[in-house]
Amino acid sequence: MDINKDGLTSEEEYFHKQQQEQLAKLREIAAMESEAAAAEAAKELHFHMCGKCGKPMKTEIFKGVEIERCECGAVLLDPGELEQLAGEDQSGFFSGLFGSSS
Numbered sequence: 001m002d003i004n005k006d007g008l009t010s011e012e013e014y015f016h017k018q019q020q021e022q023l024a025k026l027r028e029i030a031a032m033e034s035e036a037a038a039a040e041a042a043k044e045l046h047f048h049m050c051g052k053c054g055k056p057m058k059t060e061i062f063k064g065v066e067i068e069r070c071e072c073g074a075v076l077l078d079p080g081e082l083e084q085l086a087g088e089d090q091s092g093f094f095s096g097l098f099g100s101s102s
Helices: 010-046 081-086 093-098
Strands: 058-062 065-069
Touching (some): 065 081
Antiparallel strands (some): 058 065
């Protein structure tokens, strides 16, 4: 019987290595799941909340576009809503600022 320095046979060493690899994979999966759960919890915590004062934002229709507005005056626009409200950006200012291509 071949015994290594840790007192394991080569067969035991093989299965020990397999178990360690499986545990590492399970830990990786658990970490990804906890990151996803944390992201979802953060989204729920901050969804429709004002980034300026932290109060809930109200959805309103402004010039045919659904926007979120806070009582403090802050406005939240979803992607593309600024272009709908302001029209096409002829200067390229917003596309350079936000990296969007029109």
